Amino acid sequence: MSKRSFRTALIVVVATVAIAGGVIAYVVSAALEYPDRRHAGTGAEIEVEIKPGLSFPQIAALLADRKVIDKPRWFRLYAMHEGMTTKVRPGKYVLRDDMTPAEVLAEVIKGVEEKQVAVTLEPGLHMLEYFQELAKHGIATAAELEKLARDPEFLRAHGIEGETLDGYLYPDTYQFVVPTKPAKVLERLINQHRAVWSKLVDGHRKAYGKLVDKLKWSDRDILVMASIVQKEAGNKAEMPTIAQVFINRLTFSSFKPKLLETDPTIRYGCQVPVKKSAACQAWDITDRLHRAQLDDKDNVYNTYQHEGLPPGPIANPSADAITAVLAPDDSNYLYFVADSSGVTHFAKTYAEHNRNVDKYIRGQ
Numbered sequence: 001m002s003k004r005s006f007r008t009a010l011i012v013v014v015a016t017v018a019i020a021g022g023v024i025a026y027v028v029s030a031a032l033e034y035p036d037r038r039h040a041g042t043g044a045e046i047e048v049e050i051k052p053g054l055s056f057p058q059i060a061a062l063l064a065d066r067k068v069i070d071k072p073r074w075f076r077l078y079a080m081h082e083g084m085t086t087k088v089r090p091g092k093y094v095l096r097d098d099m100t101p102a103e104v105l106a107e108v109i110k111g112v113e114e115k116q117v118a119v120t121l122e123p124g125l126h127m128l129e130y131f132q133e134l135a136k137h138g139i140a141t142a143a144e145l146e147k148l149a150r151d152p153e154f155l156r157a158h159g160i161e162g163e164t165l166d167g168y169l170y171p172d173t174y175q176f177v178v179p180t181k182p183a184k185v186l187e188r189l190i191n192q193h194r195a196v197w198s199k200l201v202d203g204h205r206k207a208y209g210k211l212v213d214k215l216k217w218s219d220r221d222i223l224v225m226a227s228i229v230q231k232e233a234g235n236k237a238e239m240p241t242i243a244q245v246f247i248n249r250l251t252f253s254s255f256k257p258k259l260l261e262t263d264p265t266i267r268y269g270c271q272v273p274v275k276k277s278a279a280c281q282a283w284d285i286t287d288r289l290h291r292a293q294l295d296d297k298d299n300v301y302n303t304y305q306h307e308g309l310p311p312g313p314i315a316n317p318s319a320d321a322i323t324a325v326l327a328p329d330d331s332n333y334l335y336f337v338a339d340s341s342g343v344t345h346f347a348k349t350y351a352e353h354n355r356n357v358d359k360y361i362r363g364q
Contacts (some may be wrong), residue, residue, distance in 0.1 A: 041097030147264025269301025
């Protein structure tokens with residue numbers, strides 16, 4: 001090789017090394033600056049949900065896909081250098097599109113502060129009303145809750161007969177994380193019902209045995225009656241008498257046919273079941289019941305047309321209503337009517353009941 005050729009080759013090698021060194025220096029400099037370099041954005045908020053079980057490469061790819069960071073591989077290297085790849089906390093994050101990688105990593109390491117809300121589920125409401133209240137507080141959507149509350153597999157897994165969870169969702173004040181999975185919400189209410197139920201039955205073993213032996217009632221039957229008492233009673237004090245009225249209608253040989261004749265059962269049959277009768281579909285639920293609904297035999301919850309208990313609970317009863325059924329007052333009343341002030345007047349005969357209606361309802 002001539003000296004000239006050698007010099008040329010040497011120049012090429014030196015230039016290549018210099019360029020490579022420059023590239024390396026640039027890459028190193030860029031890598032060192034990466035954690036504190038803002039992502040090109042407008043400051044827009046972006047919601048990113050990091051689900052449990054995601055690996056850090058998956059998290060980095062997710063953040064890049066949502067335009068929160070660029071260079072997900074660099075983000076991984078940065079997090080590895082900081083020893084933070086296993087410390088990311090799942091949750092729903094609201095991040096900005098102009099944050100630095102260091103700020104993003106700090107946020108997902110810090111985690112999302114759990115928001116908790118208190119929600120009160122009043123006694124005497126049916127499940128759809130509960131689901132609307134829970135949805136209003138952002139705990140879970142009403143549609144998701146309803147779907148699960150009608151799911152035969154979910155019902156069977158929790159030992160619940162019938163077509164819905166109504167009656168088994170205990171009315172109380174609860175603290176929930178926002179959001180909470182629908183199954184967790186419903187299981188919380190079911191477990192509370194079971195705890196209260198067990199305590200009440202344990203405290204009324206003799207009365208409970210009497211209902212089972214005399215009326216051949218199951219636990220569900222007692223719950224159905226408690227839901228009716230809850231809907232009909234104006235206050236706690238009259239619940240044992242109202243419970244006794246309905247029990248008398250079912251057990252007195254002189255009372256025929258064995259019709260409970262209670263309006264709330266008709267309303268429930270028109271509001272909650274998926275399949276509704278023609279008369280129910282024609283009824284405005286904000287209006288009073290009309291003859292078409294009272295005479296509706298296709299409504300299986302119509303206790304004016306069908307003897308005995310309706311197919312299931314028509315509301316979610318309180319401990320007071322359940323207790324009233326377990327310990328009714330042994331009175332001989334068969335009828336009752338509430339006046340305009342909410343006071344209930346009881347009667348032993350139909351003639352006496354008609355006089356009460358004339359006096360307290362028709363007379364006003």
